[in-house]
Amino acid sequence: MSEEADRQKYDVSRETFDRLTQYVELVRKWNPRINLVSRRSLDVIWERHIADSVQVFNLSEPVDKWVDLGSGGGFPGMVCAILGREKMPSASFICIESDQRKVAFLRTVVRECDVQCQVIAQRIEQVEPQEADVLSARALTDLSGLLGFAERHLKTSGTALFPKGEAWKKEVDDARKQWKFDLVPVTSLTEPQAVVLKLKGIARV
Numbered sequence: 004m005s006e007e008a009d010r011q012k013y014d015v016s017r018e019t020f021d022r023l024t025q026y027v028e029l030v031r032k033w034n035p036r037i038n039l040v041s042r043r044s045l046d047v048i049w050e051r052h053i054a055d056s057v058q059v060f061n062l063s064e065p066v067d068k069w070v071d072l073g074s075g076g077g078f079p080g081m082v083c084a085i086l087g088r089e090k091m092p093s094a095s096f097i098c099i100e101s102d103q104r105k106v107a108f109l110r111t112v113v114r115e116c117d118v119q120c121q122v123i124a125q126r127i128e129q130v131e132p133q134e135a136d137v138l139s140a141r142a143l144t145d146l147s148g149l150l151g152f153a154e155r156h157l158k159t160s161g162t163a164l165f166p167k168g169e170a171w172k173k174e175v176d177d178a179r180k181q182w183k184f185d186l187v188p189v190t191s192l193t194e195p196q197a198v199v200l201k202l203k204g205i206a207r208v
């Protein structure tokens with residue numbers, strides 16, 4: 004596919020596409036040292052990680068504050084911050100990550116790609132409550148664990164966006180023993196068995 008077709012597929016400006024391209028290059032450069040994504044998935048980084056993150060971003064209305072937990076190499080949080088510069092210019096984006104090497108990577112991306120994103124280098128449990136409008140997290144922990152983090156960091160009226168693999172229904176059943184929430188499972192555009200769980204009204208049972 005040509006670069007222009009790719010850009011149109013993600014529906015972003017030339018400037019945003021260039022930032023994403025620069026970010027992908029940094030992931031490729033740092034990956035052998037700190038394993039940001041699996042080596043295999045590096046070959047399909049656009050289809051697997053960028054597209055996965057773009058679809059999370061596209062599930063949100065414009066908001067003021069977006070917080071991504073356990074951001075690792077920046078999926079989906081850093082991609083959302085890059086898209087947000089163009090599409091949600093008044094939003095602030097925050098990535099929370101406790102691994103210092105990954106934090107160093109994320110801060111390099113912020114600097115070199117000129118992204119507006121705060122990187123908090125602490126454990127999620129220790130960061131002061133964030134009152135986020137949107138909370139995202141991919142590949143961090145099971146849904147019950149994520150809802151515990153949402154209780155701390157998501158506004159009562161906020162939305163959680165959690166990509167999940169094919170075992171998502173079991174995670175939802177388990178979580179319902181302790182939590183109530185309104186759920187919309189959105190079929191993943193990158194993997195037909197996977198979903199992005201969109202949750203609101205999260206509260207303990």
Ligand SMILES: C[S@@+](CC[C@H](N)C(=O)[O-])C[C@H]1O[C@@H](n2cnc3c(N)ncnc32)[C@H](O)[C@@H]1O
Pocket residue numbers: 039040072073074075076077078079099100101102105125126127128140141142143
């Ligand atoms: C499996 S990786 C997923 C990274 C990224 N979200 C992705 O999907 O590519 C999980 C990340 O969460 C971070 N993490 C795990 N527990 C954490 C905690 N309690 N506080 C902050 N970061 C945490 C790890 O350091 C790791 O980078």
